[in-house]
Amino acid sequence: MAYASHIINHSRKLRNAPNILHKEHVFLVRWFSSDAHPSPTKSHDIWKTHCHGYGPSRRERVFMSSTYDTTALFGIQKSNISTTTTKMGSITGSLFNRDFSCPLNSRRCFSSVSDLPPHQEIGMPSLSPTMTEGNIARWLKKEGDKISTGEVLCEVETDKATVEMECMEEGYLAKIIRGDGAKEIKVGEVIAITVEDEDDISKFKDYQPPASDASAPPVKDPLARKLAEENNVPLSSIKGTGPDGRIVKADIEDYLASGVKEVSAAPKAQVGIDAVLDYTDVPHSQIRKVTASRLLLSKQTIPHYYLTVDTCVDKLMGLRSKLNSLQEASGGARISVNDLVIKAAALALRKVPRCNSSWTDDYIRQYHNVNINVAVQTDNGLFVPVIRDADKKGLSKIGEEVKQLAKKARENSLKPQDYEGGTFTVSNLGGPFGIKQFCAIINPPQSGILAVGSAEKRVIPGSGSEQYEFASFMSVTLSCDHRVIDGAVGAEWLKAFKGYVENPESMLL
Numbered sequence: 158m159a160y161a162s163h164i165i166n167h168s169r170k171l172r173n174a175p176n177i178l179h180k181e182h183v184f185l186v187r188w189f190s191s192d193a194h195p196s197p198t199k200s201h202d203i204w205k206t207h208c209h210g211y212g213p214s215r216r217e218r219v220f221m222s223s224t225y226d227t228t229a230l231f232g233i234q235k236s237n238i239s240t241t242t243t244k245m246g247s248i249t250g251s252l253f254n255r256d257f258s259c260p261l262n263s264r265r266c267f268s269s270v271s272d273l274p275p276h277q278e279i280g281m282p283s284l285s286p287t288m289t290e291g292n293i294a295r296w297l298k299k300e301g302d303k304i305s306t307g308e309v310l311c312e313v314e315t316d317k318a319t320v321e322m323e324c325m326e327e328g329y330l331a332k333i334i335r336g337d338g339a340k341e342i343k344v345g346e347v348i349a350i351t352v353e354d355e356d357d358i359s360k361f362k363d364y365q366p367p368a369s370d371a372s373a374p375p376v377k378d379p380l381a382r383k384l385a386e387e388n389n390v391p392l393s394s395i396k397g398t399g400p401d402g403r404i405v406k407a408d409i410e411d412y413l414a415s416g417v418k419e420v421s422a423a424p425k426a427q428v429g430i431d432a433v434l435d436y437t438d439v440p441h442s443q444i445r446k447v448t449a450s451r452l453l454l455s456k457q458t459i460p461h462y463y464l465t466v467d468t469c470v471d472k473l474m475g476l477r478s479k480l481n482s483l484q485e486a487s488g489g490a491r492i493s494v495n496d497l498v499i500k501a502a503a504l505a506l507r508k509v510p511r512c513n514s515s516w517t518d519d520y521i522r523q524y525h526n527v528n529i530n531v532a533v534q535t536d537n538g539l540f541v542p543v544i545r546d547a548d549k550k551g552l553s554k555i556g557e558e559v560k561q562l563a564k565k566a567r568e569n570s571l572k573p574q575d576y577e578g579g580t581f582t583v584s585n586l587g588g589p590f591g592i593k594q595f596c597a598i599i600n601p602p603q604s605g606i607l608a609v610g611s612a613e614k615r616v617i618p619g620s621g622s623e624q625y626e627f628a629s630f631m632s633v634t635l636s637c638d639h640r641v642i643d644g645a646v647g648a649e650w651l652k653a654f655k656g657y658v659e660n661p662e663s664m665l666l
Contacts, residue, residue: 274357276331278366279349281342282322284315285573287447291315293339293348301358302330304351311348316447317540318571328353331361381406388413444538455601460639463596464647467630468658470612473497474629476661480552489553495531495585495609496556498633500664501657502583502607503527503547509650513580515602516640530579530600531559533566540566541600543579579603587611587631594632604638605647607654631658 281291294312298304309321310330332350335342342348347366352358365382381404385392388409395412397404441449473494481491506513506527514523527548530541542562544555565571582600586592587610597608610632619626633654637647657664 272360273364274352274354274360276357276361277326277328277351278347279310279351280345281335281348282313283344284313284320284322285317285577287451288316288344290341290343290443292342292443293335293337294319295337296333298330300330300333303355304328304330314443314569315573316443317576318573319569320572324351326351329355329358331358332364334364334366381409384409442537444540448539451601452598455599459599459601461596461599462637462639462644462647463634464637464644464651465594465632465634466651466655467632468655470494470629470631470658473658473661474612484553490556490560492552492556493559494588494612495583496552496559497661497664498585498607498609498658499529499531499544499547499555499559499583500550500552501654501661502581503529503544504657504664505650505653506581507548508653509646511646512605512637512642512650514604514641515580516604516638517602521641524580526578526580528579528581530576530582530603531562532582532584532597533563535567535569537569540571540576541579541582542566542571542575543577545578582606583609585609594634596634597636599636599638604641605650606636608634608636610634 284291292314294314296311297309298311304310304324305327306325308324310324311322313320313322328351330349331352333348334350335348350361350364352361363379363383365379384390384406390409390412392404395404395408396402398408399405477492477494477497484491510523513527514521526546529544529547531544533540533542542565544550544558547555562571562575565575579600581603584597584606586595586608591611593613594610595608597606599606612629612631614627615630616625617628618624635647635651
């Protein structure tokens with residue numbers, strides 16, 4: 158009788174048994190997309206652990222269609238990024254030749270041991286190509302709320318911006334694992350649980366995700382984990398008495414009853430010069446950590462070389478004055494020297510396209526779009542929003558976009574489309590800070606960056622033997638990736654740039 162009851166209780170699983178035939182390639186796709194997940198060769202283990210006895214979910218059925226959308230493919234991490242919605246063709250053949258920038262962050266799970274109903278673990282999404290961890294700014298939904306496709310679940314602070322994370326399936330938010338203000342959450346780490354049935358919400362009141370520490374014994378009971386966390390019990394020091402050595406609630410209670418307490422080692426007293434120094438430790442922001450990582454990678458792996466020229470900017474300044482008079486008369490915004498520099502750089506890239514390229518191990522990719530990243534310093538760190546198709550835009554349009562993007566950068570509200578896809582970078586420390594000349598580090602995967610210094614008046618020989626004149630010169634330095642840009646090519650680009658700056662009317666042709 159008990160055996161018959163067991164079969165009846167699991168009839169849902171038996172009804173869906175034929176779908177097992179479809180599962181193997183589904184899991185190969187789902188787990189192939191991130192190094193953080195198990196290897197596709199372990200699909201049998203994944204099957205037992207995460208989807209025991211269930212047929213394909215709505216998300217999994219997307220995989221089985223002939224075409225699919227990456228916003229459905231990668232779960233809830235749509236985040237208002239227009240570029241993520243891309244039709245990708247058939248699963249057969251070309252699928253495994255593509256690079257997926259975002260790991261799967263939602264898993265449909267079932268646990269027969271803890272009697273948890275079907276649910277989904279929502280992981281921290283990868284919302285930018287360089288993101289490895291993120292912060293939860295705030296949840297817009299609370300536990301127990303009904304959620305629908307397209308609704309915003311929470312705001313995530315990525316390495317570069319604050320991005321909205323949307324829901325891609327209907328259901329209920331059963332449990333928030335990482336609440337408002339949670340910091341340094343690894344990509345893929347569970348942040349919430351959703352369920353399809355409202356009656357299942359209460360069953361996740363004390364739910365805790367499995368331990369990520371491989372050295373600690375596995376915890377059998379979610380209540381045991383909660384008890385251990387509340388009492389600061391180190392799981393690695395407990396011998397589990399449950400099946401397969403798993404830790405259960407009774408093991409935690411026995412540990413606490415024994416009077417064993419965690420003893421933390423006293424910090425060593427600082428000696429020497431540090432003992433008399435007064436200092437403040439400033440925590441790293443996400444953008445600063447990513448910037449540091451990328452610049453270190455750039456300096457270590459890209460063979461930099463530098464070319465510097467002085468450009469006479471008298472005509473450039475004269476043209477700017479005339480244009481600003483027209484702008485003021487029409488109520489438009491003033492044009493800056495930096496706007497003119499961006500336009501000159503973009504036109505030079507169009508004239509010398511070999512500098513508008515990136516290195517790969519198999520080929521050099523030459524871009525047909527001229528998208529200029531502009532370095533913007535903020536209190537949170539350095540941002541590089543992008544001006545797309547700068548070679549095709551007028552000066553007033555470039556100036557307007559630069560101001561808008563700089564404002565968003567300072568407010569930490571840039572979206573991925575505001576900074577991704579650049580092909581060349583301009584960094585100006587001259588106008589704002591009066592720096593005469595400097596060398597900038599290349600922003601990978603680009604192959605060039607232009608460092609712009611300040612303009613200064615100089616005495617130059619006049620037409621007569623004892624005649625002298627004054628002129629304003631601006632120093633610019635081009636940093637080049639020598640794998641892509643040969644010295645002569647870099648010099649050719651600087652010649653073109655200098656020509657546009659010293660004869661600015663040519664930029665209007």
